[in-house]
Amino acid sequence: MTPPGLCSDTILFDTAIAGVGHGVNFDVWYAARHLPALRREFAPLACRVYASASCASLTAILEIDSVENDSSMVETSGELGAGVARTEQFIGRSIGWQSRPEAIDIHATARSAPIAYPVFFAVPEAREEEFNRWYDEEHLGILLGCPDWLACRRFRIASPHPAGFTHLALHYLAGIAALTSPERDAARATPWRDRLAIERWFRGEYRVLHRILA
Numbered sequence: 001m002t003p004p005g006l007c008s009d010t011i012l013f014d015t016a017i018a019g020v021g022h023g024v025n026f027d028v029w030y031a032a033r034h035l036p037a038l039r040r041e042f043a044p045l046a047c048r049v050y051a052s053a054s055c056a057s058l059t060a061i062l063e064i065d066s067v068e069n070d071s072s073m074v075e076t077s078g079e080l081g082a083g084v085a086r087t088e089q090f091i092g093r094s095i096g097w098q099s100r101p102e103a104i105d106i107h108a109t110a111r112s113a114p115i116a117y118p119v120f121f122a123v124p125e126a127r128e129e130e131f132n133r134w135y136d137e138e139h140l141g142i143l144l145g146c147p148d149w150l151a152c153r154r155f156r157i158a159s160p161h162p163a164g165f166t167h168l169a170l171h172y173l174a175g176i177a178a179l180t181s182p183e184r185d186a187a188r189a190t191p192w193r194d195r196l197a198i199e200r201w202f203r204g205e206y207r208v209l210h211r212i213l214a
Helices: 023-042 106-112 125-143 176-180 182-187 191-197
Strands: 010-018 046-052 057-064 084-099 115-121 149-157 167-173 209-213
Touching (some): 010 023, 023 057, 084 106, 084 125, 084 167, 115 176, 125 149, 125 182, 125 191, 176 182
Antiparallel strands (some): 010 084, 046 057
16 A cells, blocks of 8 residues: 555546636636535545646646546546536556656655646547557657756546546656646657657647645
């Protein structure tokens, strides 16, 4: 069992998205009902909450012990509160991580990084082996050359995702400048990436999340 507060091989990724005119109702529902329900249901080893300014949402990433049934994830907070458009919830199982040489403690990095940058892909089974090799053998090595690019944890999405995503790369950044760095430009301009980028499935979904609660 992973000690409390540390990173686990299994995460629950939970996003609540506010509707139009969400106002204070969304915040109250999340703080008073939804987040406490998640904590009761999953008894996380650690829970970090992030906000997205671009889509008015809150995301909780819970470090949890393994669950028996990956498809058993259900709404834990009852009916959605006023101003809540929808929720997204799935289990992720670790397939590895990498960090900068000076950030060898992934647990401390996850606790302290002010920005989480999740990237989602829907990878066909026949392309998974090359996708993983590209990420691990080339892509992350270039990104982690940026001082603000601290670490990346990679997960296979075990429970069904409503958008069909199969893989999550959860990057930890020290600052938003990492996303406009020369290293990121270089990582997106290699022959190997170019070969993958022409395939339709390779078009990922990117989110920028700012930590508000650890």
